[in-house]
Amino acid sequence: MSLEELNKLVETGETEASETAARALLAQGADPLEILDSLTKTMERVGNLFADLEIFLPEVMMAGEALTAVVNIVKPELQNTSGEPARGKVVIGVVKGDLHEIGKNIVKLMLETNGFEVKDLGYDVDPLDFIKAAEEMGADFIGASSLMTTTIPRQKEIIAFLKDKGLRDKYKVVIGGAPTSQMWADMIGADLYCEDANCAAAKMAAMLDEKTA
């Protein structure tokens, strides 16, 4: 079993075979960090193919599942090495009154494959539940998605409640979804607007880098 073969299995979303391959590689003495680095590059390539729609959502989701399965096997082996912490912590959800979650699910996948730890709150999420979850997780970001024009005011409510609770500076509020725009983000005082799922991870990573610089 080679690292290249494992990457191919993950890319094609073959979860069980990927798990077997990962165990075999570790048994052969492969460096767990090297495995994860290599898989990160593979998922970056998968993400790029999806961005250009050369592959579609089901393929990316399957690759993501395979990746998660391999990470679960490899991660415990990292404890003896210099395991990297998550790039950032995110609570994410679709705002109250909105049941459309495909965009949120894609962003979640992109964040996870780029090293973020993500807590998914699902859809129809009360503004206060975003904040509660962020507090519990010790999140860096609150990500609020909305597909419908009449549900975007709920994004504004999250920011208002953060101010009311004196927590506004504790979290970066990221918004996205079809009816949202940079103009809307500016209007409600969101920290970041993501026009599509593909740019979320890069923009959020850059924001974290600025914070730590």
Place this chain on the structure above:
Amino acid sequence: MTTAYRIWEMIDRSKTGPHIDEDDFLPRLFTPTLKKIIKKYEIKYDAATPLPADDAMADRIWQAGWELFRDVGVYNIDSHRIIQVTDEEIREALYVAKDRYWVGGGKDARLWKHRQVEDTEPPFCIYSPDITVDEHLHHSMCAAYLKEPLLDGFCAPILENAIGQLIASGGPTEINGCIQHIYNMRAAARQLGRPGTFFVAVGTAEHDAGQIAVSNNEWGVRTTDARLVGSLTEFKTADTLLNRSVHYAQYGCYTGSLTGPIYGGWCGGSEGVAVTLVAYSLKGLLIHGAMFNQHFPFHLNYGSNTTRELLWPIAMAGQAMARNSNLLYTSNGFANAGPMTEMLFYETACHALVSTVSGWHLWEMASTRNKYRNRATPMEARLGTEVGHAVARMGMTRETANEIALKLLDRYEDQAATAPMGRQYQECYDVARALPTQEHYDMYRRVKDDIAAMGVVFPF
């Protein structure tokens, strides 16, 4: 009579049908079933021919859509169960569904009939900007659309504010916004001398309460009008959506089933979108008792459906349904470019051409990726419906239409990702008089002349 007679059986099944976890429904059931069916029926997208003339494939897509709907069913996210139907029930609903309905009232009533592929009967044209609009522009925009001569039905823009308050879905402001919405439509229709115009309303209602609040034959949405019930991506529903189906049927208005399969999403590529469009039409008929289906397939990245990977499924699904059913269905255009750009006019023309020749009725036109406030005007819808009337009257064949579609695509396809946003309504319309500016009209005329030179014979 619509197929709403089975509505309580469907509601019952949403509480008693097979259980599956919501997270598993799409990746474990919907997509694998769809992939298997596409392979079984040998459905293959051809980028070189955005408007194919392949009857055999159209018929296979019909069968594939039927099988997808029967085998997957519809998932209710509130009950976590699947509503399933049988072949016999599908056959029964298709037999009972009428191929024509009178809609609207009085002198403004229209007969809306099923169309065939290459039908010489013009499409039924519903005008809709689909976007949101400033409160102070809403009445003007309603009036501007209702001034359009080829308008058979009207769906008004969506309000974001009412009485100065931001409308929040599910709350009191939504009910208020919905009432303002239908008042503006009614007032504009009366002022324009078309009081009985067929409305599809109200788009401001995201929740069932907003829709229910405006059911009133005197001042609100009438029983001669239609209302839409949406779908969650893909093949999911919820109690708030089923509430609408029940209310529309019991109130007595027409129901339209609104669906937007996503290219690049759980449907995969063009083949999957085509099959899913057919399956969604059957879902509308059986689950919601819909009189018509309103489809807006769109590209995951662009949010539009005027590029060839979306025109192909529109063409093939339209032909599949035209050849194998009596159903009524509208093709909802989503353009990349914004108002008062030549690109938007060409996109709309191409969408209307491909749809009309393939048996669809028209629902034109969401512009600027259906994303930006005030960015839509009646002018692009006017050109689209004029193209629809022209190619129908000409009895244009799919082969000829495909050649013209390729010429139209040549005008804009390479700009899909970087399309211009154009202008806002108030920048290219005289708001007080609800008429286009001269500059806007001249651009429309210029593009129309160019399309005429490609071989489209406009009736006026």
